Amino acid sequence: MKLLTYKVDGQNLLGVRTDRGVLDVAAAARQLEVADVPSIVDEVIGQGEAALDVLSALVEKATGxxxxxxxxNEEExxxxxxxxxxxKIICVGLNYRxxxxxxxxxxxxxxxxxxKFNNTLSGHGDDVALPRTSEKVDYEAELVIVIGKTARDVSREHALDYVFGYCNANDLSARDLQLRTNQWLLGKxxxxxxxxxxxxxxxxxxxxPNELSIKATVNGEVRQHSNTNxxxxxxxxxxSYISQHFTLSPGDIILxxxxxxxxxGYPPERQVYLKDGDVVTIEIEKLGMLTNRLVAR
Known part of the structure; x- marks a missing residue:
């Protein structure tokens, strides 16, 4: 199932993407008189399979x-x-050979x-402001793991049983701020x-999740094209590794x-960092396309 969040008057609403379009979950629940339907994505993650079963039944009833x-219309x-x-927003650095x-x-x-922190979150189609304090903002296509069950001391063999799903991310990074000290936090x-x-x-x-094509384009030019393998x-x-050290909870995300x-990664003479008006698209197989424009603050 493909879930999405859309905004109306500043409120987050839940949608389910289907071949027919995006189902307005709240409206469908009211009109079709279906009870106990989750209203936001956090509730779906927290309730797990029970919520997905309810949503599947709602989609089927709405189609019928x-x-x-x-x-x-998703475009609107x-x-x-x-x-x-x-x-938690947890990131893994230097994880591709x-x-x-x-x-x-x-x-x-x-x-x-x-x-990272929640202030960094943005959605598909959002403009992202370039910080005035940086001249070296970089793109990073990344696969995100979304945790669906409380995980503590889980084995590698069973680790993916605790995953609710996956999505695209662009781990934007101000390299000059990131490398100013030994701690990367400021640039991230x-x-x-x-x-x-x-x-x-x-x-x-x-x-x-480790057999997926992953790609980043900037203004239509392919800059990254690899595979999660x-x-x-x-x-x-x-x-598994993270869970050995601290508890992962439903809704936590891992980049x-x-x-x-x-x-x-380019030679210094070829390094052209993101600038006002640049459009970056992250595309991972099965996960759709995430596009954002960088703008001057």
Whole structure:
């Protein structure tokens, strides 16, 4: 199932993307008199399979009812982040072999973890302001793991059982701020620096998360094109590793690293960082396309 968040008068609403269009979940529940329907994506994640069963039944009933008013045109919607209130935003650095090579950094022995905050969240179609304090903002196509069950000390063998789904992310990074000190946080946590979406796709639709094409384009030019099988630490290992150290909760998101092709990996004479008006699209197989424009603050 593909879930999305859209905004009306500043309120986050839940939609289900189908071949027919986006089902207005709240309107369908009212009109078709279906009870106990989740109203926001956080409730779906928290309730898990029970919520997905209710939504599946609602989609089927709405399709059979032939109620055209319940179906929305995705192109006309203002989308929000596909996960609106994660308790934790955890990121994995240097997690693709070719990316480590292009940046002349050693392949890590353990996952390199850092965090972002909710101020960085933005949605598909949002403009993201370039910080005035940086001249080196970079794009990073990343696969996001969305946790669906409380996970503590889980084995690698069972780690993906705790995953609700996946989505695209652009881990925007102000490289000059990131590398100012040994801690990367400042360059990673500027407002809007974690666009995610457009959809939260359930794990059953994705299958093996480490067999997905991943791509980033800037103004239509392909800059990154790889596969998640190049990850140093695969998704199951990441979830298991993190859970050995602290508890993962439903709604937590994990950005799993970026492949080669970022601006920082180019020779200095070829490094052209993002500027006002640049449009970046992240596309991961089965997860749709996430597009944002960078604008001067």
């Amino acid at each position: 009812a032939n109620a055209a008013s319940l179906w929305l 919607l203002q989308l929000g982040p596909c996960v609106t209130n994660p308790g 070719k990316h480590a090579e292009e940046t002349n950094m050693p392949v890590p022995q353990y996952p390199i973890l850092f965090n 946590t500027c407002d809007g620096f974690s666009p995610i979406g457009p959809y939260l796709v359930t794990a059953d639709e994705v299958g093996n 190049d990850m140093i630490f695969h998704c199951d290992e990441i979830v 799993t690293g970026t492949p080669e092709g970022v601006v920082m």
